[in-house]
Amino acid sequence: MKVRLRQQSVTILAPRSVVFRIISSFGEDGLGTDAGDSPRGKDEGARLVRREGNRLLMEFHSRDGRKTYRTLEEVMLYPEERITFRHLEGPLHHSQEEFVFAELDSGTKMTHNGEIECRMRWLPGAGWTVARFYVKRRYERLVLRHMNSLKEQAEIM
DSSP: OOEEOOOEEEEESSOHHHHHHHHHHTTGGGOSOOGGGSTTGGGOEEEEEEEETTEEEEEEEEEETTEEEEEEEEEEEETTTEEEEEEEESSSSEEEEEEEEEEETTEEEEEEEEEEEOOOTTSTTOHHHHIIIIIHHHHHHHHHHHHHHHHHHHHHO
């Protein structure tokens, strides 16, 4: 059973085009989430595996505490409006997310929505409990950390 993530938003004092360009660059041209420029250093990053127009196959490494997680995700770019992520491989059974970008007079409002699902082979039925009471909190904290990092990047450009 899927667990909805809490909707999170940040207001960024930068134009929507700049915010979208930074988040969708995934480390290209010195922007985005290149592992060496990550707020957590070389344990985090993104690698473009394949690109077909606005459909990307991305490998992400994200750190939570002492553990680094690897995911393979399909990323769809809807220029300047939103970006969606669909989990293909990694520690979760299912993850689907989106970032939506809204123009404001003072900049851009970036909002994250998503859902996750865990399955436990060794304890069927416990996946929802683990997702709801353990993974959800950690996932939301990770997303907020990435959103705040993007905010810092965009506001200095």
